[in-house]
Amino acid sequence: xxxxxxxxxxxxxxxxxxxxxxxxxxxxxxxxxxxxxxxxxxxxxxxxxxxxxxxxxxxxxxxxxxxxxxxxxxxxxxxxxxxxxxxxxxxxxxxxxxxxxxxxxxxxxxxxxxxxxxxxxxxxxxxxxxxxxxxxxxxxxxxxxxxxxxxxxxxxxxxxxxxxxxxxxxxxxxxxxxxxxxxxxxxx
Numbered sequence: 303x304x305x306x307x308x309x310x311x312x313x314x315x316x317x318x319x320x321x322x323x324x325x326x327x328x329x330x331x332x333x334x335x336x337x338x339x340x341x342x343x344x345x346x347x348x349x350x351x352x353x354x355x356x357x358x359x360x361x362x363x364x365x366x367x368x369x370x371x372x373x374x375x376x377x378x379x380x381x382x383x384x385x386x387x388x389x390x391x392x393x394x395x396x397x398x399x400x401x402x403x404x405x406x407x408x409x410x411x412x413x414x415x416x417x418x419x420x421x422x423x424x425x426x427x428x429x430x431x432x433x434x435x436x437x438x439x440x441x442x443x444x445x446x447x448x449x450x451x452x453x454x455x456x457x458x459x460x461x462x463x464x465x466x467x468x469x470x471x472x473x474x475x476x477x478x479x480x481x482x483x484x485x486x487x488x489x490x
Contacts (some may be wrong), residue, residue: 303342305353305355306325306328306351306364306405307321307322307325309324309351309377310324310325310424313424313427315420315423315424315427316420316424317391317460318407320418320421324407324415327407327408327411327412327414327430328351328406328407329405329406329407330403330404330405330406331350331387331403331404331405331406332401332402332403332404333401333403333404334356334398334401335398335400335401336397336398336399337397337398337402338391338395338396338397339357339380339381339396339397339398339400339404340381340382340385340394340395340396341392341395341454342361342362342391342392342393342394342395343391343392344385344391344392345353345385345390345391345392346381346382346385346386346390346392346409347386347409347410347413348381348406348407348408348409349379349380349381349386349407349409350373350379350380350381350404350405350407351377351378351379351380351404351405351406352374352376352377352379352380352402352403352404353376353402353403353404353405353448354374354376354401354402354463355398355399355400355401355402355403355404355405356373356374356375356398356399356400356402356462356465356466357371357373357374357396357397357398357399357402357467358370358372358373358374358396358397358399358470359371359373359374359381359394359395359396360394360395360470360473361393361394363397369393369473370470370471370473370474371439371474371478372435372439372474373455373459373462373470373474374383374396375459375462376462377426378392380396380404382394382396383432384408388482399465399467399470400465404476407410410488425451432449436444442454443476448476448481448482448485449485449488450477450478451475452471452482452485452486452489453477453489455471456489459487468482476480
């Protein structure tokens with residue numbers, strides 16, 4: 303389990319002083335299950351580092367159904383990225399599906415430290431990670447069956463998967479809860 307300073311240090315681009323300076327700009331936020339980090343239609347003005355808990359990212363379709371397309375776990379950053387970058391309304395909501403502890407930094411504080419070349423490099427790396435994650439998700443849906451996508455989630459996040467409600471897992475996998483139940487029976 304990383305803490306924020308270890309996480310930032312893992313990129314190998316910051317000095318210890320830069321990390322300490324940035325860490326002081328974050329505030330602790332303990333939240334309950336169902337807390338919304340951002341709601342669809344609102345502007346994202348902060349970034350969180352998840353110390354504990356699980357979040358889901360979802361959007362609401364024209365039929366009023368929610369589609370979960372991403373989960374965020376401890377030691378990951380969370381923000382409505384496109385809204386944060388453009389200043390426009392978010393097309394997604396991010397909700398805690400367990401109680402969680404976050405370290406949160408405001409956009410105005412990020413802009414202050416972003417004048418430093420290392421923070422510009424960090425921003426570039428994060429943008430690249432976001433692109434790669436999106437590409438991987440797209441390829442998963444095009445190449446892998448729902449069972450393969452479920453197995454991948456089990457392999458990559460085994461300690462957290464049991465805390466994700468089945469309706470969110472099924473939505474993430476693009477299948478019904480009944481189909482998910484069949485897959486789970488086959489695997490176990």
